[in-house]
């Protein structure tokens with residue numbers, strides 16, 4: 001085997017499907033062993049089984065609500081136990097709730113911020129402590145979004161969480177640099193997963209609206225994000241830290257066109 005990530009040990013959250021699964025799949029293909037964590041325990045078990053079918057003994061799974069700190073702590077302990085250490089963490093699990101400023105409830109706000117942001121803060125803390133004890137550095141990758149810098153009023157909490165993820169990335173990159181731990185983020189545009197099918201690409205008109213602001217002319221595939229995660233996690237990216245890599249088909253270069261007003 002001679003992959004970019006030979007012998008590396010990784011945790012990927014939200015790995016039962018979509019972008020998280022694609023990251024885990026690419027990591028395994030590059031020689032890593034991976035703990036797949038997801039709130040859907042059955043689905044993540046099947047996901048790990050699918051990876052093990054092609055690469056036996058490389059994938060492990062755990063049911064885990066990343067919004068619950070005790071679950072997060074168990075996830076990190078389990079990774080250290082089954083993988084024998086932790087070199088890579090991907091804070092990928094994320095949710096959205098359709099609510100703008102005039103209707104958002106406290107419960108919606110708390111849940112989105114807890115899964116999308118608080119989980120990233122404390123998974124980083126728990127894993128970074130392991131990495132520091134191991135003494136050989138590591139890489140943490142946060143799943144941001146173009147919605148960290150652009151905005152869609154109907155997903156206020158999601159926008160807030162992703163903006164904060166960019167600051168988490170910069171802040172922790174600096175705090176953890178002395179320990180040889182790099183922290184980067186990936187900011188996808190529209191990627192064809194369940195999350196986008198249920199929100200921004202839920203019908204033909206919404207999909208057309210997305211394509212009108214995507215110069216490359218198509219939505220991205222989860223594997224295209226997995227490839228970036230593998231690069232950032234590898235020594236090919238050894239001098240990159242604190243950066244957000246946007247994979248958006250060119251969207252951030254466009255000026256947004258608001259709908260006509262009567």
Ligand SMILES: NC(=O)c1ccc[n+]([C@@H]2O[C@H](COP(=O)([O-])OP(=O)(O)OC[C@H]3O[C@@H](n4cnc5c(N)ncnc54)[C@H](O)[C@@H]3O)[C@@H](O)[C@H]2O)c1
Pocket residue numbers: 013014015016017018019020037038039040064065066067092093094095115143144145146187188189190191192193194195196
């Ligand atoms: N798909 C896109 O267009 C897109 C664009 C930008 C950013 N992102 C980000 O990429 C990440 C993954 O998105 P996706 O499109 O693959 O979504 P998805 O809905 O297809 O998959 C998300 C996974 O996370 C799991 N999950 C949800 N809540 C969880 C929790 N509390 N604890 C543990 N697991 C949980 C789900 O069960 C699911 O398996 C998210 O952070 C999302 O914000 C996605």
